[in-house]
Amino acid sequence: MTGYHDYVLGLIPTFVLGPIAAASLVGLSVRIAVAVGGAAAALVVAHAMFVRGPVPSQTTTVTAADGVTADTTDQPAQTTAQNNSAVAPGGD
Template identity: 60%
Template sequence: MTGYYDYVLGLIPAALIGVTGLLTLIGLSPSAALPVGAVAAAAVTAHAMFVRTPVTDGAPAERSGGSAAD
């Protein structure tokens, strides 16, 4: 079963290569199109890391304010 992060892993190189290739076909030089493709791939990565954060199935570990000697 594929999940969100499986799609993200496939979309990162697709965004980099696809956007760069599309802009190159339109007429932009490859040295100018590559940073735009890199920004697109970075945006996909940032979305996966910060907007839709990975969570675990278990409950988060509780931290106590006391010291270990308590």
């Protein structure tokens, strides 16, 4: 199964070598093509690392007594500030 990060790994050499090939066909400087391709590859890598980072899923499988299985995703715990904000001051 190919995912987003697999495509990114394929795009890195494409973004580096593609402008070099295009520059040689059009007649532009190879130095400029390397700089443009390297910058494009760096942007793709930065997006893959920081915008859509590889975060492991926290999915657990729960099996009921009747044999039915369900996948549940662990939700982050609420902080103390979030828990206290729902309580009225001085009330129960």
